[in-house]
Amino acid sequence: MATQPSIRTRGMELLMSYYQHPSVKVRNQLVQLNAGLVRKIAHRVSHQCAEPYEDLEQIGYLGLIRAIERFNPHQGCAFSSFAVPYIRGEMLHFLRDRSGTVKIPRRWQQLNKEGQRVREALMEATGRQPTDNEIAEALGVTVNEWRESKLATKNRLPLSLDATICQQIDSPMTLGDTLPDAHYQTLQNLEEDRQQLQRAMNQLEDKTRQAIEFVFIQDLSRKEVAEQIGVSPMTVTRRIHRGIQQMVTLLQPQVLQTDP
Structure with missing residues (x-):
């Protein structure tokens, strides 16, 4: 296995x-x-x-x-x-x-629709805005259930990125201002991975590291690499295979931390 x-x-x-x-x-x-x-x-x-x-x-x-x-x-x-x-x-x-x-649960959709009808009826009867307690009692549900249905309906539509979330001294801060820069985060992750890979490369034996760099970075053939470091092409292949296994072992803890 x-x-x-x-x-x-x-x-x-x-x-x-x-x-x-x-x-x-x-x-x-x-x-x-x-x-x-x-x-x-x-x-x-x-x-x-x-x-x-x-x-x-x-x-x-x-x-x-x-x-x-x-x-x-x-x-x-x-x-x-x-x-x-x-x-x-x-x-x-x-x-x-x-x-x-x-999408919101069908029960909440029905509850909110019925709640709007009850709200209008109570307003007409009392001449004022009814409280959540009054609407919930008329519907035969708890106040929490009624409020959850209202919140679900309110949150159903997407927010605008231009929506103001707080007012700073010089200018308002919008929802879009709080979103992370995905491109910057990607570059940051790539740099962190590159540094981890370089640290693993630095722990390899010199000729093994050279063989990997020549083949995978400088795109030389194994025969050309063999001439560069003074070994046979077969030895180059074995060094590359062994070096990759060593790097995987060295990188394994970091890789496991970044797995989704």
Whole structure:
């Protein structure tokens, strides 16, 4: 049975191979190898919506393929961290296309509709705005149930990013101002991954590190690398394989922390 490090090593080798020479065969192998990531995200998203898990899983594979096609292993980013936004993004696009507003439970919809009718009747009878207690009593529900139905209806429509959330001295702060810069966060994550990869590379034996850098960064052939470091091409291949396994072992704790 394949161990976790060997699976990660195989994945890294396939990603390197696909980046240098893209092919449907290698891409399909990568899809199979990362199918668990798609299923994991689909499982989570399915609990947050009414769409079937199977539909979300199929949509997620489209995101995985896009991630494979765009991934650059030389940037030092863990593929799982890179692929998650693509996979989840495809699912969210699918959900957004299926529904323009947030769905609320049918009971709350009916309760709110009946509550509006009761409110109008009480206003006509008393000549004033009825309280939540009066409306809830007329509906035969608790005050909390009535208030929850009102809040759900109020929150059904999306907020504008231009909506003011607080007033500063010189200018108001809008909802859009509080949103994180996704591009900056991506660059920050890539830099952190690059630093982790570099630290792992620095712990390799000199000729092993040189072999990996020559092949995967400078794109030299194994024969050319063998001449550079004074060993046989077969030794270069063995050093690369051993070096990748060592790096995966060194990076494994960090990778596990960033898995979704």
